[in-house]
Every structure is written in structure tokens, then in C-alpha cells.
Amino acid sequence: xxxxxxxxxxxxxxxxxxxxxxxxxxxxxxxxxxxxxxxxxxxxxxxxxxxxxxxxxxxxxxxxxxxxxxxxxxxxxxxxxxxxxxxxxxxxxxxxxxxxxxxxxxxxxxxxxxxxxxxxxxxxxxxxxxxxxxxxxxxxxxxxxxxxxxxxxxxxxxxxxxxxxxxxxxxxxxxxxxxxxxxxxxxxxxxxxxxxxxxxxxxxxxxxxxxxxxxxxxxxxxxxxxxxxxxxxxxxxxxxxxxxxxxxxxxxxxxxxxxxxxxxxx
Amino acid sequence: xxxxxxxxxxxxxxxxxxxxxxxxxxxxxxxxxxxxxxxxxxxxxxxxxxxxxxxxxxxxxxxxxxxxxxxxxxxxxxxxxxxxxxxxxxxxxxxxxxxxxxxxxxxxxxxxxxxxxxxxxxxxxxxxxxxxxxxxxxxxxxxxxxxxxxxxxxxxxxxxxxxxxxxxxxxxxxxxxxxxxxxxxxxxxxxxxxxxxxxxxxxxxxxxxx
Numbered sequence: 070x071x072x073x074x075x076x077x078x079x080x081x082x083x084x085x086x087x088x089x090x091x092x093x094x095x096x097x098x099x100x101x102x103x104x105x106x107x108x109x110x111x112x113x114x115x116x117x118x119x120x121x122x123x124x125x126x127x128x129x130x131x132x133x134x135x136x137x138x139x140x141x142x143x144x145x146x147x148x149x150x151x152x153x154x155x156x157x158x159x160x161x162x163x164x165x166x167x168x169x170x171x172x173x174x175x176x177x178x179x180x181x182x183x184x185x186x187x188x189x190x191x192x193x194x195x196x197x198x199x200x201x202x203x204x205x206x207x208x209x210x211x212x213x214x215x216x217x218x219x220x221x222x223x224x225x226x227x228x229x230x231x232x233x234x235x236x237x238x239x240x241x242x243x244x245x246x247x248x249x250x251x252x253x254x255x256x257x258x259x260x261x262x263x264x265x266x267x268x269x270x271x272x273x274x275x276x277x278x279x280x281x282x283x284x285x286x287x288x289x290x291x292x293x294x295x296x297x298x299x300x301x302x303x304x305x306x307x308x309x310x311x312x313x314x315x316x317x318x319x320x321x322x323x324x325x326x327x328x329x330x331x332x333x334x335x
Numbered sequence: 336x337x338x339x340x341x342x343x344x345x346x347x348x349x350x351x352x353x354x355x356x357x358x359x360x361x362x363x364x365x366x367x368x369x370x371x372x373x374x375x376x377x378x379x380x381x382x383x384x385x386x387x388x389x390x391x392x393x394x395x396x397x398x399x400x401x402x403x404x405x406x407x408x409x410x411x412x413x414x415x416x417x418x419x420x421x422x423x424x425x426x427x428x429x430x431x432x433x434x435x436x437x438x439x440x441x442x443x444x445x446x447x448x449x450x451x452x453x454x455x456x457x458x459x460x461x462x463x464x465x466x467x468x469x470x471x472x473x474x475x476x477x478x479x480x481x482x483x484x485x486x487x488x489x490x491x492x493x494x495x496x497x498x499x500x501x502x503x504x505x506x507x508x509x510x511x512x513x514x515x516x517x518x519x520x521x522x523x524x525x526x527x528x529x530x531x532x533x534x535x536x537x538x539x540x541x542x543x544x545x
Contacts (some may be wrong), residue, residue: 122449148451159446163464163541173450178442223450232449 071100071135073230079130081116081286090116091127092286100135101260103253107273107309108283114266117283118232121264122151135229149173152223152231152261156238158215160207166192166218167203173226191221194255201208213244219254230262237272249276260272270313282306339510347499349516354495354522357413357488358481361420365477368421370427376433383433390426398423398484402491416493420484424477431473435466468538475530482523486515496522 075098081091093114100103106114119125120132123144124312132139139147160169167188174184192199197219205213216236223231237245253276255299256263267273273280274294282289290302307317340347345384376383393401401419409415439462447457496519503511 124445124449145451145453148449151451153446153449155442155446155449157442159440159442159444161443161447161461161541162440165543172452176452176456208543219446318513 072097072133073100073102073228074098074264076117076135077131077133079117079120079127079132081113081120081125081127089113089286089310090261091120093130094286094288095130096281096288096291098262098264100262101261102278103256103265103276104115105265105267105269105273105277106283107267110268112283113286114268114283115234116286117184118234118264118266121150121230121232122153145299149177149196149226150229152228154216154219154223154231154233154236154323156235158207158219160215160222161217162207165204165206166197167199169218170205172222177226187225188221191224194224195221195251197221213240213248217251218241220255224255228261228286230264230316233263234263235266235268237268238269245272252276270309282309336513338508339514347518350498350515351518353498353524354482354485354519356406357416357420357485357493358478358522358526360483361417361424361481362478362516364417365421365424365428365481366474367425369425369432372425373429373432373436376429377436383429387426387430387433390429391514394423394426398487399490402487406491411492412492413488415491416485416488420481420488421520423484424481424516427477427480431476431511433471435469435473436462438452438469439465443532465541468534468541471530471534472535475527475534477528478526482519484527486519 076096079091079094080089082089094117106117108114116125120127121134121139123139126140134142134147134150140283161172164172170188170191171184174187179187187197188203189252192202197214197217202210202218204212207218210218219236223233237248240248243257249272252263252265263276265273265276274297277294279291279293280297281291284305290297290306292300297306298310301310360498372386373383376386396404398419401422405415405419409418443461443465444457447461452460485493485495486497486500489495489501496515499515499518500509502508503513503515
């Protein structure tokens with residue numbers, strides 16, 4: 070199996086900060102796997118992600134994209150090979166949905182017919198019928214629909230890998246679940262490499278082949294969900310898993326209480 | 336009034352054309368300078384605040400005072416009038432151009448970079464169209480204020496509709512005063528309507544309603 074992305078002793082500190090945002094990270098991400106990057110806010114997960122498409126540059130260390138050091142690649146060319154989805158979506162408000170999705174194919178100079186076909190195909194893929202949605206503008210769509218377009222736009226030029234930075238973070242729980250399902254089905258279909266940042270442990274475990282747990286810029290554990298649950302690598306991971314379990318128990322307890330309330334009401 | 340126009344058409348038409356020329360030239364130069372300045376200032380927030388603050392202080396100087404101040408340097412005539420009007424416009428234009436670019440959602444810019452658009456592509460396809468309603472609003476205000484202040488330019492021999500007004504005042508010729516007032520007002524209203532329509536169109540396009 071090929072390595073899609075490799076970090077070699079990558080370190081990043083922001084100007085005026087007294088600590089490393091990402092501190093000596095070395096790891097390999099295999100082609101075709103979904104890796105979720107999990108951690109609390111400020112743990113460095115977004116920084117790690119943004120170094121892959123060179124929105125941030127590491128202070129030291131090296132990142133390889135299919136074996137090639139990205140520092141030697143033109144950042145604009147590199148980004149066209151990488152899909153990028155962010156929480157705030159960032160659709161272009163003055164372009165309709167079709168034009169938004171066609172942005173990168175147009176830049177790459179695809180023939181018009183091929184672009185049209187691709188846009189229709191992608192809208193179908195994210196469950197937004199082209200006939201209805203292609204000519205609409207972003208402000209006419211709900212948050213969940215906008216992020217579907219965000220996904221389609223990122224997939225447009227058939228990128229080798231996808232970077233997703235808390236893409237479903239601002240979306241209601243029910244819609245989020247269906248978007249997660251769609252993401253998984255898109256992944257099964259194309260077997261692209263996904264790097265998915267989230268602070269939601271349930272989302273991280275649900276989607277991932279492997280979960281990368283970060284704290285204070287350091288990798289705490291990088292393993293399959295089942296392994297993390299059965300063999301937490303350190304105190305931090307144990308606490309994280311326990312807190313999620315407790316939360317679930319509280320939900321169940323809450324459910325019981327609600328039953329009692331409704332029983333006493335009847 | 337009509338009789339006056341028919342008898343001395345050049346006394347009305349020439350100042351009107353001069354006024355349009357003076358205003359057009361001023362706006363053109365103002366926009367070019369303000370665009371260049373804004374592009375230079377765009378990267379530094381504190382520097383742009385400083386410069387806009389300076390321009391706002393200059394904007395507060397009464398126009399007669401600024402004319403008086405510049406006559407020793409540039410003499411009487413159209414040149415000095417244009418310089419004064421261009422200086423006034425810098426405040427309005429630079430403030431609105433910078434404001435327009437700052438009003439663009441940073442998430443939109445980030446996603447544009449992230450998907451591999453070049454700096455120039457982002458500028459022309461994203462930043463500029465999204466900033467255009469606020470920039471056009473600035474041009475509208477600058478045009479109306481230039482048409483107004485340009486009448487005062489007549490005191491330093493810059494020509495234009497102000498000439499009619501001041502000649503009328505000196506000789507107490509009501510017809511000249513009325514023609515000057517009417518035409519400068521109509522000119523301002525016309526410029527306002529035209530640019531407001533453009534602004535509205537740009538705003539609709541930005542919101543995806545166009």
C-alpha cells in the first residue's frame with residue numbers, strides 16, 4: 070500500500086506563541102484510508118491539517134505527498150490535487166452552485182462539456198438533484214446543503230486526498246449523521262485518502278479507519294478505534310475515552326429519568 | 336430663463352461641459368490614486384487606519400481654505416481645483432475600497448486559497464467582485480461631493496457651473512444663479528442615480544440574486 074502523506078519530525082510554532090502548535094510529529098497515512106484527527110481546541114489539529122496543503126509552513130521537518138516533499142512543489146499546483154473543506158464552508162456567494170463546483174476544473178482548463186458532466190455527477194453524488202440546485206445561489210441553501218456543495222466542490226477535480234476541517238461542526242445532529250453516512254459512502258466508492266479533523270469523539274470513531282489523537286501538539290495515539298478503546302496508550306487517551314463513555318451513561322440515565330417523569334405523569 | 340439659454344447658449348452649455356469635464360477628470364485621477372494607495376495599504380491594518388485618519392483630517396478642512404493653501408503652490412486655474420478635489424476624494428474612496436475588501440468573508444478567501452486558486456485569480460474572481468458594491472458606493476459619494484465642491488473652484492478660475500453662480504451673484508443676475516443651481520443639482524442627482532443603480536446591480540450579483 071502506498072503512503073499518501075508522511076510527516077517527518079514536523080514542528081510548527083506561531084509567532085509570539087510560547088509553545089509549539091505541532092511538536093515533532095512523525096507518522097504515515099496510507100492511501101485510501103480515513104484518518105480522523107481528534108483533540109481539544111488548540112491541540113494543533115487544524116495546524117497539522119493546514120500544513121498538508123501549505124496554508125501553513127512547518128518550522129522544521131518535512132511533509133511528503135506520495136513520496137514527494139511538498140516544500141519543493143508549487144503550493145498552488147499542490148492544492149489543486151488536494152480537496153479542502155472547512156467548517157464555514159466558504160462557498161462563493163456571487164456564483165451559483167454549478168459555478169462553485171466548476172471552479173477548479175475551469176482553472177485546470179477542462180473542456181466545457183466535461184465540466185458540465187462532472188458538476189451534474191457530483192451534485193447527484195451529494196444528493197442534490199442538478200436540475201433543482203445547479204442554478205441556485207449559496208444563500209438559498211440550508212447549512213447542510215451548503216456543506217454538501219462544499220464537499221462536491223472539493224471533489225470536483227478528482228483530488229488524490231481530501232482535507233476536511235470540522236466540516237460538520239456547525240450542522241445539527243440529525244443532518245450531521247446523514248452527512249457522515251454520505252461521506253462514508255463516497256469514501257467506499259472512490260477510496261480516496263481522507264484526513265478529517267474533529268473535536269467530536271463519536272464522529273472521530275464512527276468515521277475512521279484510524280484515529281489520530283493529538284494533545285498539546287503531540288501525537289498521543291494513532292490507531293484503529295477498537296484498539297484505542299481496548300488499549301489506550303496514555304492517561305490522556307484513557308480520560309478521553311472514559312469521558313465519552315460517561316457521557317453515554319449519562320444519556321441512558323437521563324433516558325431512565327425521563328421514563329420516570331412520563332410514568333409519574335400518566 | 337429659457338430666453339437666456341436661447342440667446343446665450345454658450346453661457347450655459349460651456350460651463351456645464353466644463354463642469355462635467357472637471358468632475359470626470361477628478362474622479363478618474365482620484366480612483367486611480369485611491370486604488371493604488373488601497374492596494375499598498377491592504378496588508379497593514381494599522382497603516383491603513385493611520386492613512387484613513389489623516390485623510391479624514393484633511394477632509395475636514397473647508398474647501399476655500401484648501402484652495403487658498405494650494406494657490407501659492409499650483410497657481411490659479413483648473414489644475415489646482417482638480418488637485419484639491421482629488422485630495423478630498425481620497426478619504427471617501429480609500430475608506431470604501433479598504434472597507435469593501437475587508438468586508439469579504441475570510442472563510443471564502445481561505446477556501447479559495449485551499450482549492451488552489453492563485454493570488455491573481457482570487458483577486459479578480461473573488462475579492463474584487465465581492466468588494467465592488469462598497470467600492471461603488473464610495474465612488475457614488477465621491478462623484479456627488481466632487482460635483483458640489485467643484486462649483487467653488489470657480490473662485491480660482493477653474494471654470495464650470497460655479498462661474499455662472501459667482502457671475503450671477505456679482506451682477507445680481509437671478510437667471511444665471513438659477514441656471515447654475517439647477518444644472519449642478521441635476522448633474523449631482525443624475526450621477527447619484529446612475530451610480531446607485533450600478534451599486535444595486537453589484538450588490539445583487541454579490542448576493543447571488545442577479
